[in-house]
Structure formats: C-alpha cells, structure tokens
Amino acid sequence: MSDDRDIIVKNLSYAYPDGTPALKDVCFEIIKGENVALVGQNGAGKSTLLLHLNGVIENNNGCITIAGKQLEKKNISDIRKKVGVVFQDPDDQLFMSTVFDDVAFGPINMGFSEETVKERVKKSLQKVGLSGFEERCPHHLSFGEKKRISVATVLSMTPDILLLDEPTSNLDPGGRRNIIETLKTLDSTKIIASHDIESLLEICDKAILMDKGRVVATGRSEEILTDIELLNSHGLEAPSIVKMLGDDVIPLLRNNFDSSQIKKHEKTLKKANL
Ligand code: ADP
Numbered sequence: 235m236s237d238d239r240d241i242i243v244k245n246l247s248y249a250y251p252d253g254t255p256a257l258k259d260v261c262f263e264i265i266k267g268e269n270v271a272l273v274g275q276n277g278a279g280k281s282t283l284l285l286h287l288n289g290v291i292e293n294n295n296g297c298i299t300i301a302g303k304q305l306e307k308k309n310i311s312d313i314r315k316k317v318g319v320v321f322q323d324p325d326d327q328l329f330m331s332t333v334f335d336d337v338a339f340g341p342i343n344m345g346f347s348e349e350t351v352k353e354r355v356k357k358s359l360q361k362v363g364l365s366g367f368e369e370r371c372p373h374h375l376s377f378g379e380k381k382r383i384s385v386a387t388v389l390s391m392t393p394d395i396l397l398l399d400e401p402t403s404n405l406d407p408g409g410r411r412n413i414i415e416t417l418k419t420l421d422s423t424k425i426i427a428s429h430d431i432e433s434l435l436e437i438c439d440k441a442i443l444m445d446k447g448r449v450v451a452t453g454r455s456e457e458i459l460t461d462i463e464l465l466n467s468h469g470l471e472a473p474s475i476v477k478m479l480g481d482d483v484i485p486l487l488r489n490n491f492d493s494s495q496i497k498k499h500e501k502t503l504k505k506a507n508l
Contacts, residue, residue, distance in 0.1 A: 237302060240266040240395055240423045241287065246296030247447075248282060256282040258447040260296070264423060264440070266394075271434035271455050272427040274444035275469035280427040281322070283444070284397045287425070288317040301394060315344060318388035322399040324380035325373075333359070333375075333383055334368040340391035358386040362416050378409025385416060395423045402430045431459050432473045436487040443468060456484045478502050 241264040248257040256279050264270055272280050285291040286298060289310040298305040300313050318340075321327050330336040337355045346354065359365050362382040367375075372383055381401065388396065401417065402410045414433050417424065425442075428434055434441065434455060441458035443451040445468040451458055458464065460481055462472045476483050479499055485491045496503070 238266050239263050239299075240268075240301055241425075242297075242299040243283075243287075244297040244299075246283075246286060246293065246298065248286065248291065248293075248295060250282075256447055257286070260444075260447070260449050262442055262449055262452055264425070267421065267423055268440050269417075269424045269426070269438040271431075271438040271441040271459060272425050272444065273429070273431065273434065273441060273459070273465075273470060277446075278444040278468075279447040280444060281399055282447075284319060284399055284425065284427060287395075287397055288314050288319050290319070315391065316393055317395045317397060318391055318393035320384050320388050320396065320398045320401060322403065324377070324384040327384040327387055328372040328380060331371060332368065333364075333370050333372055333386075336372055336383060337368075337386045337390045340387060344391060354390045354392075355386075358390040361389055361419065362386045363412060376409075378405050378412065381405060381409065381413060382416065385413070389420070393422060396420065396425075398424065398426045398428075400428055400430075401426060402428060402433050429470070431465075431470070432475060432487065435459050435476075435484065443470075445469070456481065460484075475506070478506065 243260055243262050246257055246260040249255045260283060274280055282291065286293050289305055293305060301316055303309055305313055328336050330339060334355055337358050338351050341351045341354045359367060362385050364379060364382055372380060375383065401413050414436060417437055426434060426438060438455040441453060441455040442449055443458055450468060451464060460476050460483060462477065465472050479486060482495050482499060485495060
C-alpha cells in the first residue's frame with residue numbers, strides 16, 4: 235500500500251540543554267503536497283519543532299519519519315536533501331559574498347556539475363523574482379530581497395519539503411506579497427510557522443496550533459485560523475478581516491469571492507477599501 239504521508243511526528247518531546255522545556259508529546263501527520271500553517275504565541279515551540287524536522291536539533295525522544303524514512307543520525311544527510319529550512323533571519327542563511335555563491339552552495343555540496351549548478355541558481359532566482367541578482371552582495375540587499383534570496387538558497391536544492399520560519403515577518407506590503415505569491419507557486423509540502431494569519435489563510439490547507447510546547451489543535455486552516463475564541467484562548471488574535479467577514483474571508487483571500495458574498499459584505503468592504 236502506498237503511503238502518502240510526507241511527515242509523521244510521534245510523541246516528540248524536547249528540553250534545551252539548560253532544562254527549558256520546548257516540546258511536549260507532539261504528534262501530527264502531514265500528507266505529501268499539503269501546505270500547513272504552524273501557529274502559536276512566542277515560545278510555543280514552533281521554531282524548535284522545525285529545527286527537529288531536518289535534524290538541526292537531534293531527536294532523542296519520540297519519532298520523526300520523513301518521506302517514509304525514520305530520521306536518524308545515519309540518514310541525516312539524505313533527509314536534509316529532502317527537507318529545506320528557511321530561517322526567520324536571512325542573516326542566518328546568507329554567508330557568502332555573492333548571491334550566486336549563496337544560492338549555489340547547496341547544489342555544489344550535493345555534487346552537481348558546474349552547468350547544473352548554474353542552471354539551478356538561475357531557476358531558483360527566477361522563482362523568487364530576482365533574476366540578474368547573481369553578482370550582488372547579499373548583505374547589501376534590502377531585507378525583503380534577502381528573505382527572497384534565503385528562499386532561493388533552499389529552492390536550489392529542490393527539496394520535497396520546505397519549512398519556513400516567519401517568511402513574511404518584518405516585510406513591507408510589497409515584500410510580503412512577493413513572498414506569498416512565490417510560496418503559492420511551489421509544489422513542495424510546506425510547513426509555515428507564522429503570526430501572519432491572513433497570509434496563512436491564503437496559502438495553507440491545514441493548521442497546527444501550538445501552546446507551551448504542545449499541539450492543542452489541528453484541522454483545516456479555515457476552521458482553526460478563523461476560530462476567534464480558540465485563537466484568543468492561546469494568546470493569538472484573528473486578523474481584522476476575519477473579524478469583519480467571518481468564514482467568508484476564505485473566498486476573499488483565495489480570489490473566488492462570488493457576487494452574493496460581495497453584496498452581503500458590500501458596506502464592510504467599502505469601509506475597508508477592498
Ligand atoms: P516559538 O518559535 O514558537 O517562538 P521556540 O521554539 O523558539 O518558540 O521556543 C520554545 C521554548 O524554548 C521557549 O520557552 C524558549 O524560551 C525556549 N528556547 C528556545 N531556544 C532556546 C535555547 N537555545 N536555549 C534554551 N531555551 C530555548
């Protein structure tokens with residue numbers, strides 16, 4: 235029987251070396267191709283969880299299976315080819331003196347020929363809308379450009395699974411829109427940890443809500459991320475647009491708002507300039 239589960243996490247617990255508990259008995263499954271929102275207030279354990287999924291933090295407790303393979307020390311380099319992580323701070327991702335070298339770093343380490351590396355860099359920069367940036371110095375780019383180059387450094391390894399930590403944080407509206415549109419074009423399985431619930435509603439099918447290291451709710455993103463009471467009870471706030479439109483926010487954000495919904499919310503939409 236074929237197994238369409240890309241990520242299985244069972245009973246994962248973790249405390250940092252100083253004793254701070256970060257994950258408690260975390261369990262969930264993600265199907266191939268799903269876009270999953272990972273939400274929770276600061277300190278909920280989102281980053282710690284992402285760092286476990288490609289072995290940056292070693293899993294001593296519980297079980298993680300990626301594309302049918304249990305994550306263990308001996309297969310960590312194989313797993314890292316499948317799972318790419320985009321860190322919250324692009325300065326943690328970019329360390330070379332040119333954009334080309336940063337984006338080429340992964341494919342070079344994977345042993346590809348010079349020609350293939352060049353092709354991969356070109357395609358990855360195209361995907362993030364930054365073709366022609368090859369010779370620029372990453373540290374002289376705008377924050378939004380650095381974020382997009384960070385995504386390109388991972389795309390160049392064509393990972394089946396993408397983990398993104400706060401991809402839209404600290405971006406201006408144009409930068410945020412660029413990242414959202416880029417993510418929407420990618421077929422890989424994605425887990426996106428973010429406080430930007432509006433963008434998560436636009437991109438994600440499924441949501442995992444964490445609080446104090448535990449998974450407290452999982453389900454379809456339109457259920458979890460529009461449940462104002464649930465979000466409030468775990469220290470989060472629904473975006474104003476969810477408060478204004480309720481469930482109808484989904485078709486609005488996903489561009490299939492029909493005429494009856496436009497009529498129903500006419501006044502609200504006018505007021506909000508939408
Ligand atoms: P989130 O990404 O949801 O904000 P984190 O995974 O960063 O949450 O943090 C989970 C918990 O682990 C928090 O209590 C945080 O203070 C703690 N923590 C994170 N990194 C470290 C670290 N390097 N050493 C000790 N505690 C840490």
